[in-house]
Amino acid sequence: MPEAQSTTEDKRHSLLVVDDSEDVHRLLQARLRQENIDLIAALDGKTALAMADSEKPSLILLDLDMPDMDGFEVLRHLKDNSDTRDIPVIVLSGLHSPADKVVAFDLGAVDYVTKPFDLMELRVRLRSALRMSDLVDMLGKLAHIDGLTGLWNRAHFDDRWAACTSENDRSGRPLCIALFDLDHFKSINDTYGHPAGDGALQGFAKLIKREIRASDIPCRYGGEEFALIMPGTTPEDGAIVCDRIRQELGAMNWPAHPERKITVSIGIAGADADVQVSPEQWLEDTDKALYRAKKGGRDRVVVANLTSGQTLEFAKAA
Amino acid sequence: MLQSDNGPLRSEFSDDPDMTELVIEYVEKMPQRVHSMVTAFETSSREQLIRIVHQLKGSGGGYGFPQLTTVADRLEQRLLSISDQELSTVDPEFRALIELCGRMAA
Numbered sequence: 545m546p547e548a549q550s551t552t553e554d555k556r557h558s559l560l561v562v563d564d565s566e567d568v569h570r571l572l573q574a575r576l577r578q579e580n581i582d583l584i585a586a587l588d589g590k591t592a593l594a595m596a597d598s599e600k601p602s603l604i605l606l607d608l609d610m611p612d613m614d615g616f617e618v619l620r621h622l623k624d625n626s627d628t629r630d631i632p633v634i635v636l637s638g639l640h641s642p643a644d645k646v647v648a649f650d651l652g653a654v655d656y657v658t659k660p661f662d663l664m665e666l667r668v669r670l671r672s673a674l675r676m677s678d679l680v681d682m683l684g685k686l687a688h689i690d691g692l693t694g695l696w697n698r699a700h701f702d703d704r705w706a707a708c709t710s711e712n713d714r715s716g717r718p719l720c721i722a723l724f725d726l727d728h729f730k731s732i733n734d735t736y737g738h739p740a741g742d743g744a745l746q747g748f749a750k751l752i753k754r755e756i757r758a759s760d761i762p763c764r765y766g767g768e769e770f771a772l773i774m775p776g777t778t779p780e781d782g783a784i785v786c787d788r789i790r791q792e793l794g795a796m797n798w799p800a801h802p803e804r805k806i807t808v809s810i811g812i813a814g815a816d817a818d819v820q821v822s823p824e825q826w827l828e829d830t831d832k833a834l835y836r837a838k839k840g841g842r843d844r845v846v847v848a849n850l851t852s853g854q855t856l857e858f859a860k861a862a
Numbered sequence: 863m864l865q866s867d868n869g870p871l872r873s874e875f876s877d878d879p880d881m882t883e884l885v886i887e888y889v890e891k892m893p894q895r896v897h898s899m900v901t902a903f904e905t906s907s908r909e910q911l912i913r914i915v916h917q918l919k920g921s922g923g924g925y926g927f928p929q930l931t932t933v934a935d936r937l938e939q940r941l942l943s944i945s946d947q948e949l950s951t952v953d954p955e956f957r958a959l960i961e962l963c964g965r966m967a968a
Contacts, residue, residue: 563920567924574881659920660928
């Protein structure tokens, strides 16, 4: 769930220390005890690369002067691997190698510390690198978030949908997707103005967030359209979640405009197991279900089960 | 604090409570390291000697023994510039390092 972190200092960081000297590891473990940081140790390049890939540390401290695979080679490999490329690296360079720093920065290191290092200096450089990395993470997240509603944006939806359908192919786990379209939304904008329309979208987004489970992925799909990916969920269970949203919306009061009731039409397409349907076709089927909900009178849920071929409708009792 | 050239070499962190245990452990390992270095020297194992000296260079300062880093560095630079057969030419630097290690105290 996209949530703005209130402060960057809350997060617990991990530091991968790569140095062939056990003494250095012991020293850092003692000296960094009070920092809010978990230490991971690697005594050679090969181990370092494996640990960076599996642990995804927040930061790497890399000794350049190691036997066998030297620090530069490790740095090169780290940057070549898309999984580890974005982990910031601080290099530990030796007394006799001012040129090392230049090469290290060129290869992508964010900072350097000369050995033997001054503990205070190391501490503050570590903190600074972690602060920077948190900001970069936040920026990355922001690029995936819809500014108005705080839900995931369309770009993120596209990524996740591809991943979820892939997973469904591989594992046969149930998968369900819903498209929500607020009814007569254009008239809300026309009657009350765009700020009011924006308010309604925000309110609906908040409602979705309240009603969904932790594994669900809520997205703003279009102007007044929302999508909800529900991994591990059968069409029937998906329909229950979405109908609850529909009913909650119906029971809600719009304080600014109490005379106006807002409703939503929902189309769902889901599978109990693996289906031989392309991600695009799956979305089309969802859209078709949404269309049927609109045509059928709005304020309802239409759910298509792609495994059984059945379609059901949930609406308020007449 | 004045230290005579031949007296015990104390760590700069000897008064730091966080570091006490660590420094003691480090100093206690010294005889073993000296032994390894002497063996390497006597068997003309230049590469092996370089490895140990390199470690001392990298760690000395961190444990409050900057002189260790300096002296080890001097020896390492010399070792890197000679061949396996010329080990005896670094005898003075080697002795300086061994002597320093012998003086180290927590």
